[in-house]
Amino acid sequence: MNKRTRGLGISRSDILVGVLLAMVLLGGGYFRFIGQNWDEYTSWHPDERFFTNMTAQLNGPLSFTDDNIDPIAQQNATCLGRYPGTGGVGGYFDAQCSAMNPNNVGQGLMAYGTFPAFLTRWTADALAQLKNDPTIAGYYGARGVGRIISALSEMLIILATFFIGLRLHGKWVGLLAALLYSCTVFSIQQSHFYTADAVADLMVILAILGAVWVQTDGKIGSYIFCGIFCGMALASRVNTAPVIGLLFLAAILRGMPLLDGRLSWNERGRIFATCFVGVVVALFLTILMFRLFNPYAFTGPGFFGLKPNFRWLQDVGEAQHLVSGDAESPPNWQWVGRTPYLFPFSNMVLWGMGIGLGLAGWFGWLWSGWRLIRGKAGAVLN
CATH class of the missing domain: 1.20.5 (Single alpha-helices involved in coiled-coils or other helix-helix interfaces)
Known part of the structure; x- marks a missing residue:
């Protein structure tokens, strides 16, 4: 038998790596999907309780809170006047009246991106209709769907990790990286909670994969891929913004041949044009994805209503204060009396x-x- 399978260009080692990768995915999947109801509906994780309650209320009746700028009565009157035929419920992009805005369905502080919650809600609604079981879109149903999505996200991260290693250093490095990530304790833990973390992690790793493709092949499609998932990462957690820097870094590295004086001006022009157009397209798609899947960072009421939403900025600022160490908040107590750098490192x-x-x-x-x-x-x- 030839070293490579006839007509396919696949070597025996390729087949071996494929089989081993499948085993890694099966093993990783076992640890991520087993015991999904480990807490038997008690919902001990406070962030998960918040996310589950919010998801169950999305797309329901409007329920304003005192956290909004205007009094509750004024908010109701404004939305009823604007949308009398729907009981005040506005369109998707209307931050003030949309029932998909967590602030409008009884939730106060909302500092997370909305994409993970939207994904869970849309999936739960689709499953509820498919199975004719409305409980799937309820509190515990939404929590179960959210945990499954978290586990699936972490599984896809294993696969994306393999492709990053494959592109940079070959299939065996990719396989080792996938194996190590499949055994990562934090990844397995996050697969058993419905929070924004797993989905945000998936979007970030896909953006990194896109940046790797930008650096190694420089194709416009790579820029498009990177830009889409940079935007999806931002729509999942706004503190993932530094991943956009990898896009610029990859483009700069791709453009380094411009410094080679031996290149013709035509070749330099081609390289510069590809890098420049690629970055512009990627940034446009980043903004577009953020607008589509974290719509209430802007006031609306339509797609082109791009005025920043003061309530969203206020929530982000409050979240930053709560984790700054200046606020007396229970999550901050874990840092009291700890050795800087060594404690988080360990x-x-x-x-x-x-x-x-x-x-x-x-x-x-x-x-x-x-x-x-x-x-x-x-x-x-x-």
């Missing part, structure tokens, strides 16, 4: 990533930095 390695991935990740990071400083060939791929 938690990351021992309990977040796991010893295997933790040590491999930090060693790889240090080794990559050393190779970059020394100017080793291929160091920028890391």
Whole structure:
């Protein structure tokens, strides 16, 4: 038998890696999907309780809170006057009257992106109609759907991790990276909660994959892919904004040949045009995805109503204050009396990533930095 399968260009090692990757996915899936109702409906996670309650109320009757700028009576009157035929419920992009805006269905502080909640709500509604079971879109049904989506997101991250390693350093590195991530403690934990984290992580890793493609092939399609998922990441958690910097970094690295004086001006023009157009297209798609899936960062009432929503800015600012250390908030108590840097590092390695991935990740990071400083060939791929 030839080393490569006739007509397909697939080697025996390719088949072996494919089989091993399937085993990694099966093993990773087992740990992520087993015990999805581990807490037997008690919902101990406070963020999950908030998300579940919010999701169950989305697209329901309007229920304004005192957290809004205007008094409740005035908010009701405004929306009823604007949409008398629907009981005051406005369109999707109307931040003041939409029933998809968490602030309008009884939720106060909402500092998360809305895409994970929308995805869960839309999926739960579709399943409820398919099975003719309205409880799927209720509190516990939505929580169950949200946990499944979290587990699926983490499974897709394993696959995306493989493709990142494959593109940068080959199939065996990709397989090792996928194996290590499949055993990551924090990933397995997040698969058993319905929060924004798993979906946001998936969007970030797909944006990183897009940036890797931008750096290695520079095709417009790679820029499009990266831009879409940068926007989806922002729509899931606004604090994922630094991932956009990877787009610029990848484009800069792709454009480094411009500094080569031996290139013709025509070739320089082609490289510059591709990088410039690619970045512009990617940024446009980032903004578009954010507008579509985190619509209440803007007031609306239509798609082109792009005035920033003061209520959304207020919620983001309040969330920043709560995690700054200046607020007396129970989640901040874990940092009291802890050794700076060492405490989060030990938690990351021992309990977040796991010893295997933790040590491999930090060693790889240090080794990559050393190779970059020394100017080793291929160091920028890391």
